[in-house]
Amino acid sequence: MKRIIPQKLNLEQLATFELVVLHGSFSAAAEQLGLTQPAVSLQIRQLEKFFNLKLLERIAKKMKPTSAGFTLLEHNILINNAIDGALQSMAVHAHEISGQVTLGTGATACIHLLPPLLGHLKQQWPELDVNVKIGNTDEMLKAVTENRLDLALVTLPAAGNNLSITPVYEESFVVIQQAQPRLLLDEITPERLVNLPLILFENGSSTRQLIDDWFQQQGLRPHPIMELGSVEAIKQMVMAGLGVSIVPQLAMSQPQNSSRLCSHPLNPPLNRQLAVVLRQDKPLNKALKKVVDGLLALGAPSMLPAISKTD
Structure with missing residues (x-):
C-alpha cells in the first residue's frame, strides 16, 4: 500500500x-x-x-x-x-535564450527576407528554435488568434480582435520578364501590362489583392494566364518565356536571377507593408522577445545591407 x-x-x-x-x-x-x-x-x-x-x-x-x-x-x-x-x-x-517559437509568414518573406535574421538568431542563441510555417494572411491571423502560432509576419492590410499589428518593413513591387528577348520596352503601366500574358499570385492571397487593386485604380482588370501560389514557381514560368509577372522586389534578391530575368519599376509605384502580428495578451518570454525584436528591426538601415546586398 x-x-x-x-x-x-x-x-x-x-x-x-x-x-x-x-x-x-x-x-x-x-x-x-x-x-x-x-x-x-x-x-x-x-x-x-x-x-x-x-x-x-x-x-x-x-x-x-x-x-x-x-x-x-x-x-x-x-x-x-x-x-x-x-x-x-x-x-x-x-539568463539564456532557449525554447521554440512558431512563426507564420508568406513564402516570399520566408525565402528572401527571413534567412539572414533566422541565421543570426541561431548563431547568437543556439538553444532558440524558430519553427516557420507558410500561409496566407487570413490563415495566419486566424492561427495567431487561436494561439497556434506565436506570431506572424503578414502583408497588410490585416485586422483582428485582440491582435497587435505593427508595420515593420516596406518594399516595392516590380514587373519581371525573361531577360532575352524582352517583351517590355517602354513605361510599365497598368495599361501596358493588362494585355500581356500575366503570371500572377493565386487569387485570394493578400499580395494578389494588392496587385488587383493596382490595376483596378486605373479601371482595369487583369486576366492572368496562370495563377500560382509560389513566387519561385512564378519566376520559373517567366524564365521559360511564358509571360511576365509582378512580384515583390525581395524576390529578385538572388544574383542568379540577373542572367535570366530582368525587372522594372511600376508606374504608378506599387508598395506593400509587412507587419508583425501577435495576440495582445501574448506573454513575451525571452525567446519570443528576441524573435519579435529581430522582426521589428527588419526595416532599420542596419538590417538593409544584410537583406539587399545581393540585389
Whole structure:
C-alpha cells in the first residue's frame, strides 16, 4: 500500500539538523542561524515527528546522529545535490535564450527576407528554435488568434480582435520578364501590362489583392494566364518565356536571377507593408522577445545591407 504523507519534507528543518550534527549542539546551530535555541530544538522535534524516528542523541555532552540520523544525513547530501542541479538548470532559463517559437509568414518573406535574421538568431542563441510555417494572411491571423502560432509576419492590410499589428518593413513591387528577348520596352503601366500574358499570385492571397487593386485604380482588370501560389514557381514560368509577372522586389534578391530575368519599376509605384502580428495578451518570454525584436528591426538601415546586398 502506498504511504500517505500528511505533509512535505521541510528543507529548512533538514538544514538545521545538519548544522546541529556539524556543531554538536543546539545552541551553536542556533547562533549560526540567528535563531533561539528553543526554535532550533522545535525544528528538530518537528523533523523527528515527520519521520516518527529519533534522529539525535546526546553522547558525552555532544549531540550525535542516531542510526536513522546517519541515514538521513546520507540522503541529505543527495537532496542538496538535487537542489543545486535544479538551481543551475533554472539559471539557464533565467539568463539564456532557449525554447521554440512558431512563426507564420508568406513564402516570399520566408525565402528572401527571413534567412539572414533566422541565421543570426541561431548563431547568437543556439538553444532558440524558430519553427516557420507558410500561409496566407487570413490563415495566419486566424492561427495567431487561436494561439497556434506565436506570431506572424503578414502583408497588410490585416485586422483582428485582440491582435497587435505593427508595420515593420516596406518594399516595392516590380514587373519581371525573361531577360532575352524582352517583351517590355517602354513605361510599365497598368495599361501596358493588362494585355500581356500575366503570371500572377493565386487569387485570394493578400499580395494578389494588392496587385488587383493596382490595376483596378486605373479601371482595369487583369486576366492572368496562370495563377500560382509560389513566387519561385512564378519566376520559373517567366524564365521559360511564358509571360511576365509582378512580384515583390525581395524576390529578385538572388544574383542568379540577373542572367535570366530582368525587372522594372511600376508606374504608378506599387508598395506593400509587412507587419508583425501577435495576440495582445501574448506573454513575451525571452525567446519570443528576441524573435519579435529581430522582426521589428527588419526595416532599420542596419538590417538593409544584410537583406539587399545581393540585389
